[in-house]
Amino acid sequence: MFQPRVAEMLVSRGIDCVAVAADPLLRGADDEPILESAIAMQRTLVTNNVADFEPIRVRRASEGRAVPPIIYTSDTRFPRDRPFVGRLVHALEHAARARIAELHGGVVWLVPLLDDRS
Secondary structure: OOOHHHHHHHHHOOOOOOOHHHOOOOOOOOHHHHHHHHHHOOOOEEEOOHHHHHHHHHHHHHOOOOOOOEEEOOOOOOOOOOOHHHHHHHHHHHHHHHOHHHHOOOEEEOOOOOOOOO
């Protein structure tokens, strides 16, 4: 969903992450295998694709199957303008360090930080 540069910037800030777009095995994969990969790798899934991932998450949870922590983003809160990547990275770094998705039951909407200095 996001350019690999986002993951690269997070890694440079000490956040362990990978970009689906940079992984030849995941790039172009359907949503369910991406979600399953996040579970297997014990990672939080970050996506703007709520329309596809939320029904999968709800179905799996209702079946008692594992779901990874998920952070949803939106173009409304993070418009894809010039400072987009910096704002997104800044908010994701904070979310990762604070383990925000886990603290909110496994699903959270990412919001820009008020003190955004990216």
